[in-house]
Amino acid sequence: DTEVTQTPKHLVMGMTNKKSLKCEQHMGHRAMYWYKQKAKKPPELMFVYSYEKLSINESVPSRFSPECPNSSLLNLHLHALQPEDSALYLCASSRLLQQRANEKLFFGSGTQLSVL
Amino acid sequence: SQQGEEDPQALSIQEGENATMNCSYKTSINNLQWYRQNSGRGLVHLILIRSNEREKHSGRLRVTLDTSKKSSSLLITASRAADTASYFCATDGRDDKIIFGKGTRLHILP
Numbered sequence: 001d002t003e004v005t006q007t008p009k010h011l012v013m014g015m016t017n018k019k020s021l022k023c024e025q026h027m028g029h030r031a032m033y034w035y036k037q038k039a040k041k042p043p044e045l046m047f048v049y050s051y052e053k054l055s056i057n058e059s060v061p062s063r064f065s066p067e068c069p070n071s072s073l074l075n076l077h078l079h080a081l082q083p084e085d086s087a088l089y090l091c092a093s094s095r096l097l098q099q100r101a102n103e104k105l106f107f108g109s110g111t112q113l114s115v116l
Numbered sequence: 117s118q119q120g121e122e123d124p125q126a127l128s129i130q131e132g133e134n135a136t137m138n139c140s141y142k143t144s145i146n147n148l149q150w151y152r153q154n155s156g157r158g159l160v161h162l163i164l165i166r167s168n169e170r171e172k173h174s175g176r177l178r179v180t181l182d183t184s185k186k187s188s189s190l191l192i193t194a195s196r197a198a199d200t201a202s203y204f205c206a207t208d209g210r211d212d213k214i215i216f217g218k219g220t221r222l223h224i225l226p
Contacts, residue, residue, distance in 0.1 A: 004158070006158075040219075040221070041219075042204055042216035042217060042218055042219055043159065043204075043216050045213055045214075048213075056211065056212075088156065090158055090159070092158075092159075097212055098208070098212045098214055099212055100145075100146035100147055100208040100212070101145070101146060101148070101149060101164075101206060101208035101214050102146065102147050102164070104149070104161040104164060105149075105151075105159070105161060105206075105214065106161070107158030107159045107160070108158050109157050109158045110156070110157065110158050112156065
């Protein structure tokens with residue numbers, strides 16, 4: 001199984017809602033990532049987990065809260081988002097944490113988020 | 117911060133032709149990767165090339181790396197409609213991060 005599964009595929013939420021994005025992989029990968037991607041732009045790194053511990057937080061606003069309950073699951077909890085947070089949110093995993101870009105990233109299909 | 121920058125930003129070619137896109141980067145790298153992204157989907161890893169390698173092949177894909185010019189190129193031979201996608205190079209940034217370039221949008225015309 002070489003898949004990273006993300007749910008939901010689409011999400012529309014109001015600025016006062018609380019929602020969660022979910023990501024799952026069963027490849028035994030020990031590093032998992034959240035990226036944010038705006039239309040026609042490259043993915044931007046948000047968070048990195050290594051062995052279920054938060055390794056990198058790219059100064060993301062606290063309205064985004066990541067969680068890694070176990071080695072296969074990664075969640076992104078959303079609360080009080082702004083319209084400018086509308087984007088494609090991508091989850092990825094790699095066998096181990098990147099060291100000098102030596103690990104392939106496996107991406108999910110993403111959650112297309114619209115904040116109204 | 118941006119490390120890789122692809123060129124051209126957009127490319128349209130006829131099916132069957134070869135497509136070449138380039139990636140330039142600013143600081144020394146250890147590894148460079150290429151990814152493909154179909155519209156609204158996740159990225160798919162294509163090739164990883166190490167700084168001590170000059171060329172790598174995978175099926176219809178050929179990647180070259182010139183560390184003296186700080187550039188890499190991705191060649192897709194005998195293009196097909198299914199190759200229509202955005203292509204990103206990715207290099208190592210600081211603190212074990214992968215940094216993606218701006219991407220080239222490739223459109224294969226029937």
